[in-house]
Amino acid sequence: MSSFEERIAAAPISWGVWEANGATGWTVDPDTYLSDVRELGLGATELGPEGWLPADPLSRKAKIDAYGLKALGAFVPVLLHQADHDPLPEVETILDAYVVTGASTIIFAALSGGQGYNDRPVLSAAEWDFFFANLDRLVRAARSRGINPTLHHHMGTMVQTAEEIDRLLERSDIGLCLDTGHATIAGIDPVQLAKKHASRVNFVHLKDVDNAVARRVQDGELLYMDALDHGIFRPLGQGEAGIDRLIHTLEGAGYDGWYVMEQDTVLTDASDLAGALADVRAGLEFLKTLDLVERTHV
Numbered sequence: 001m002s003s004f005e006e007r008i009a010a011a012p013i014s015w016g017v018w019e020a021n022g023a024t025g026w027t028v029d030p031d032t033y034l035s036d037v038r039e040l041g042l043g044a045t046e047l048g049p050e051g052w053l054p055a056d057p058l059s060r061k062a063k064i065d066a067y068g069l070k071a072l073g074a075f076v077p078v079l080l081h082q083a084d085h086d087p088l089p090e091v092e093t094i095l096d097a098y099v100v101t102g103a104s105t106i107i108f109a110a111l112s113g114g115q116g117y118n119d120r121p122v123l124s125a126a127e128w129d130f131f132f133a134n135l136d137r138l139v140r141a142a143r144s145r146g147i148n149p150t151l152h153h154h155m156g157t158m159v160q161t162a163e164e165i166d167r168l169l170e171r172s173d174i175g176l177c178l179d180t181g182h183a184t185i186a187g188i189d190p191v192q193l194a195k196k197h198a199s200r201v202n203f204v205h206l207k208d209v210d211n212a213v214a215r216r217v218q219d220g221e222l223l224y225m226d227a228l229d230h231g232i233f234r235p236l237g238q239g240e241a242g243i244d245r246l247i248h249t250l251e252g253a254g255y256d257g258w259y260v261m262e263q264d265t266v267l268t269d270a271s272d273l274a275g276a277l278a279d280v281r282a283g284l285e286f287l288k289t290l291d292l293v294e295r296t297h298v
Helices: 030-039 057-065 088-101 126-143 162-171 180-185 190-200 210-216 224-230 243-252 270-288
Strands: 008-010 075-078 105-110 148-152 174-180 201-206 259-261
Touching: 008 210, 008 270, 030 270, 057 088, 057 126, 057 174, 075 088, 088 105, 088 126, 105 126, 105 174, 126 162, 148 201, 162 174, 162 190, 174 190, 180 190, 180 201, 180 210, 190 201, 190 243, 201 224, 201 243, 210 224, 243 270
Parallel strands: 008 259, 075 105, 105 148, 148 174, 174 201, 201 259
Antiparallel strands: none
16 A cells, blocks of 8 residues: 555664664754654654653654654564573563554564674574574564564674574564665675565665675674774665665565665764765665556555
8 A cells, every 4th residue: 555665764773873872972862853754754763772762652652643753663682592581571561662652563683692793602402492482472472462573683693694594484483674784794685585585574674785894894804883983884875785676676576564774873973963864865865766666555
């Protein structure tokens, strides 16, 4: 029922709002962000990290509704493989708030248990079994509330490589949040990933990538978080992640979900905001140039 352009959404991380930016000491306020999103003509947004928007779910809903936007949920890092940690209570609290807020999707990422996204352990068979048993619990909790669960493959998490994505989709029926940036940096062609797992993709994060910087991460010369300062992410259409081919592939396979413009950005103060917004605007204009055959989504 929605055209491709109507399924393009925003994420606060493109404005520098995310769980890993606390050291900067500055974050754009929600009203500025939401006003920008509406001015861009977009109809939906992710929620950003817990605590950025109002914690009370009714107040959060009122804030988003005031700008005429749909709520898409947020990136929720969860620790799944450690026997002494139960992720379900925290996730259920988030899900219950989503029901009130009207958020449609929860985007899980499988934390490594290390610091940030720069290192991760090798799991034993027993730890993988525990991982998937926990993930199944989270999936059931989301679906029981009418919320769409998806898992975000991500650098520095327990689902990063092509083999780990295959394992995820073989052992769980959760949907895949295909992230073009994290795929490219992990050495995965996003287009081939879409072709292989199109039936499982239920959410998309669009990032474009400077492959020269990505290779420095792959070679161990740069840590992922440090690569942000080296311009690893480019405005959509100005990198080498094959954004246009990826979208054509998914649309051709019948994908009818959201495409979220989601470029990891670190802002140090308000003076950086204009540049971030210009990058988002450039990416949106690129997406609008794609020659897609419109079809009816049911």
